Amino acid sequence: MCDYTQVHYKCSHLRYTVRAWCTRYQETQKRCQPNVVAIEYRLDENCGPSKMSSPSIA
Template sequence: MCNYTQREYSCGHFRWIASEWCRDYTITHKRCQPNVTHFKYRAEERCGDCKPKEYPPWENLIKRPNQPVS
């Protein structure tokens, strides 16, 4: 089983980050049953989905193609 660290953010979301891959995964690249070995609570931080997007001041100078909203 691969070892994972579970992170809980102040927004209430969870993330599981692999801390160590097992031998089976390194050979086959197929995920196995996770084994959560550490828990981290990040009270001062929101997950990447909930963080406000911060763009550099020069973002408006980049010409991007218009993409239709799906």
């Protein structure tokens, strides 16, 4: 199983980022069942670019 980090964001979304690919994935490029080995909280960040922000006016 590949090792993943579960990441919690301010916007309440979760993402899973790979910490290490397992040997099976390295050989076949087929993903296997994820193994969550760490939980990270990024409560000061949204998961992506905010669509609510307005462009700055000069």
